[in-house]
Amino acid sequence: MTNTQPRPESMSASQLSSQDFLLAAKQAEIHSLKQLELSCGLVTHVTALIHELQRERGLSNIYLVSRGSRGGDTRAHQLGLSTFAVDAFREALGSLELNSMTSAATLLNRIAVVLHRLDSLDALRQQVNAREIAAANNTDEYNQLIADLLALIFEAADISGDPQITQALVAMFNFLQGKEYAGQERAWGVIGFSAGEFSKNIIDRLNGLQYAQQRCLDIFSDVASTDALHCWESQTNDSSYSELARMRQMIxxxxxxxxxxxxxAEIWYELTTHRIDAMQRCEQRLAQELLTLCEAKIDAAEMDLQQHHRQLATLSDTVPLSSLGDEDDNADTTLNIGPGVNVRVARSIFDLVQHQAERLRELNDALGQARQTLEERKLIDKAKGILIKSRNITEEQAYRQLREAAMSNNKRMVDVAANVISVAEMLDG
Incomplete structure (x- = not known):
């Protein structure tokens, strides 16, 4: 005999039982995980697109600073790769179930911003073709587009309800952010070497970008899986890294x-590209690890749901829920069982509900720990916004001021950011 109980949504309020809500909770968990899997699938396309745009940015700078005499053919080939990545990203957006993403308003808004910037990408490329834009301005345009793409990964981590997936997304976000800082270092270094000289502003930028890279990689090391860490460590044992260190010292x-x-400029580009390509190999490992984790979570949740169905079906088949009398005169009265309900069945259902509640509590505790890094990032971003508005400076300058304050006072950046926010709120008050 199979369990033929109607679905909760087809029942009146008086008919719904604890079993119905127990099964509905598990089904809701599975639905949430499947939505998260789609978001993580989108993230893998975001990482691929970022990588191609980073290469395009560097090659465009070589082309601009050399007045079109170098990098033209390589850049033309790269434009094709970037366009392919853009098309794949747009196609991945079609798999999202927008009507079901009721808790992802910020993520959806970020996607809208990215699409708007991608629509302007061809115009930027035409400016580069005609050499009508300065390399510094070109770099800023690509930086903003890539920053918006990185924000998609951040938002995906922020809406994740699973601690392990959240932690994997946090690791990926920080690794990719570090890779982006490496890409910006490549772009600004190309400008200096192509011009044959470095301004103090560019040198300061490069020093700040190197510090920011290391900070991101430190966070990545704290939260990444053992396999991901091993992947990155294995990529850094290369003689090109010592060559890159020497060129950094020269600057x-x-x-x-x-x-x-x-x-x-070409030597710098090759060395920095070698490092970024090594990071991309780890990035691909992180993306595959993320998708595998999502699939494993969904499989486990579906197996739990089937197990719950079997247990409840067995109970309802062997002992009717409305059987008269109690089997155990010494039953645990804390279950608050009404008259005429079988004690063994009620206790079995109670145990299932308690087990599910305890599991959810443990998940929430772990989720809080996994989101700590995200909360720190939000504080730093808020502090940067305050500095940008109050001092009329750029985002990079705001970040640099927070970083320098943290270094000079031997504090964490998040602590400095919290102080900035506190003072601003006090003054507003």
């Missing part, structure tokens, strides 16, 4: 007025 020691060979 730090640069004296105003000194002239550098412009051919070093």
């Amino acid at each position: 730090r020691r640069y004296e105003p007025g000194e002239q550098l060979p412009t051919t070093m």
